Structures are given as C-alpha cells and as structure tokens.
Amino acid sequence: MAERTKLYFASDVHLGSGTYAASREREDRLVRWLDMIKTDAAEVFLMGDLFDFWFEYKTVVPKGYIRLLGKLAELSDAGIKIYFFKGNHDMWMFNYFEKELGATVVSDELVIERNGKKFFLHHGDGLGPGDSMYKVLKKFFRSRLCQWLFARIHPNLGIGIANYWSQHSRVAGAKDKEKxxxxxxxxxxxxxxxxxxxxxxxxxxxxxxMPLDIALDKKSRYINLGEWIYYSSYAVFDGEDIKLEYFT
Known part of the structure; x- marks a missing residue:
C-alpha cells in the first residue's frame, strides 16, 4: 500500500443540484475519486458547496448522499483526516459530520503548514471587492437568529423552500475561464x-x-479548484508542490 502523504482539495460539487439522475451521477463520480485517492491521501479538504443545500436540524439532516457519506466514513476509519468547509450553499453545517466522521468543519479560513509550505484555505465567498449585498446576506444567514428561525420550520417545508432558492442561485460560469x-x-x-x-x-x-493557477508573485500562487459539473477538477499537494488535476 502506498504511503499516505498527499493532501487533496476539491470544491463545488453541488450535490442535489439539477435532476436527481444528474446529481447521482456527480455523486458516483466523486465517490470514485475518493476511492482512487484513499491509497495515498493523508488529508482531504472539501472546500465548500459540496451540497447545493444543507441544513442540520437537531434530529434531521437532508436525505440522500449515502454513497458519499459511506465512502467518507471509510476514509475516516482508515485514518484519513477530512475537512468540510462551509460554502455559500451549505453554510448551515453544525456538528453532524464532526460526530459521524470525526471531520473538522471550517466556517471561514483555515491556515495550515505542511512540509514547510504555508496554505491559506477558504471557500472564497464574501471576499475581495464588491458583492456587498451578498456580504450582508451572509452575515444574516450565518446569524444564530436566522438559524433558530429556520429550525422552527418543518423540514418538509424548510428544505423545500431552501432547495427552490438554491436551484435559482444558479451554478454557472464554469466555461468562461478563458475570458x-x-x-x-x-x-x-x-x-x-x-x-x-x-x-x-x-x-x-x-x-x-473555474480551475485557475495564477502566480501572485515569485513565490505565492492562487489556486481555484473549479467545480464538478463541467470540470471534475481538484488539486493535490505531494509534499513539494501543488497542482490542478482533472478526474475522468
């Protein structure tokens, strides 16, 4: 068995988006990727919008995704560390994945150092110039008041409303990176x-x-992980360098 030394990063799978068949195909593809990397992965970073919507009631979570959750449990049981980042579509993660998978849930940025390389990790929403309306909405959606109010809604209605909202906050733009x-x-x-x-x-x-690898200066790089609707892109750090790859 290969030594587990690599870090893997993926983002924006948007499970639940589109038709049931399309979402299931995307889930199956992600599971095959996880199965491929389990032989040499030390840590796996799922960096936001893994789900097109996620909300954890006290005793209820959205149904589905059992193949993915089973594979993640297999990796966790094998000693592979898993990180979930809150994205703008699945910001309402609480402690379910921590309890069931021993995962770390990251609300904002995470700074790590591995093999002498320093990483700044973040889903990317609400950063940089502009998009002031979303930044206000993000503060409200992440507030305890908003979460408490939503939790008062029956899951059949609450998840239905949230899925409708999410489907209209469209997954788009992946094909325009050349521009x-x-x-x-x-x-x-x-x-x-x-x-x-x-x-x-x-x-x-x-x-x-958009899968992007951009030099910020002579030593630092900006990596965008892309998504899994068009590209199935991810990044891997082998202890020396990080690079974008594509799963087929």
Missing part, C-alpha cells in the same frame, strides 16, 4: 492584499467554478 482578466479577478485582488501582511505559499479557494 478572465487575472489582474482583475476579485479573489486575486484579495490574495494580493493579504500577502502585503502575511506570506503564504498557496492560497486555495473554491466558489468561482
């Missing part, structure tokens, strides 16, 4: 502002649905 002005890309602007204060070798995000 991106990398100097004006708002997460690149954010990264360069952060680097004025603190050095990171790699700044890794999801959210933008």
């Amino acid at each position: 991106i002005d990398t100097q004006q890309e708002w997460l690149v602007i954010y990264c360069r502002e952060v680097l004025h204060k603190t050095f990171y070798d790699y700044m890794v995000f999801g959210h933008r649905h």
Whole structure:
C-alpha cells in the first residue's frame, strides 16, 4: 500500500443540484475519486458547496448522499483526516459530520503548514471587492437568529423552500475561464492584499467554478479548484508542490 502523504482539495460539487439522475451521477463520480485517492491521501479538504443545500436540524439532516457519506466514513476509519468547509450553499453545517466522521468543519479560513509550505484555505465567498449585498446576506444567514428561525420550520417545508432558492442561485460560469482578466479577478485582488501582511505559499479557494493557477508573485500562487459539473477538477499537494488535476 502506498504511503499516505498527499493532501487533496476539491470544491463545488453541488450535490442535489439539477435532476436527481444528474446529481447521482456527480455523486458516483466523486465517490470514485475518493476511492482512487484513499491509497495515498493523508488529508482531504472539501472546500465548500459540496451540497447545493444543507441544513442540520437537531434530529434531521437532508436525505440522500449515502454513497458519499459511506465512502467518507471509510476514509475516516482508515485514518484519513477530512475537512468540510462551509460554502455559500451549505453554510448551515453544525456538528453532524464532526460526530459521524470525526471531520473538522471550517466556517471561514483555515491556515495550515505542511512540509514547510504555508496554505491559506477558504471557500472564497464574501471576499475581495464588491458583492456587498451578498456580504450582508451572509452575515444574516450565518446569524444564530436566522438559524433558530429556520429550525422552527418543518423540514418538509424548510428544505423545500431552501432547495427552490438554491436551484435559482444558479451554478454557472464554469466555461468562461478563458475570458478572465487575472489582474482583475476579485479573489486575486484579495490574495494580493493579504500577502502585503502575511506570506503564504498557496492560497486555495473554491466558489468561482473555474480551475485557475495564477502566480501572485515569485513565490505565492492562487489556486481555484473549479467545480464538478463541467470540470471534475481538484488539486493535490505531494509534499513539494501543488497542482490542478482533472478526474475522468
């Protein structure tokens, strides 16, 4: 068996988006990827919007995704560390994955150092210039008041409303990465502002649905993980360097 030393990063799978058949196919693809990487993965970072919607009631979670959850349990039981990042579609994660999988749930950024390389990790929503309306909504949706109010709604109604909202907050834009002005890309602007204060070798995000690897300066890079609707893209750190790859 290969030694487990690698870090794997993926984002924006949006399970539950589209038709049931399309979501199941995407889930099966992700499970095959997890099965492939389990031989050499030390840590797996699922960096937001794994689900198109997620809310944990006290005794209820959204049904489905049993193949994915079973595979994640297998990895966890094998000693592979799993991280869940809250995205803008699945920000209402609480302690379910911590209790069932021993996972770490990350609300905002996570800073880690591995093999002498420093990583800044974040889903990517609400950062950088602009998008002021979403930043206000994010604060409200993450507030205890909003979560308490939503929890008072019966799951049949609450999850139905949330799925309708989520389906209309569309998964889009993945095919336009060639049109991106990398100097004006708002997460690149954010990264360069952060680097004025603190050095990171790699700044890794999801959210933008575009696989991107952009030099921020001579030593630091911005990595966007893309998504799993068009690209099935992910990143892997082998102890020396990080690179984008595509699962087929």
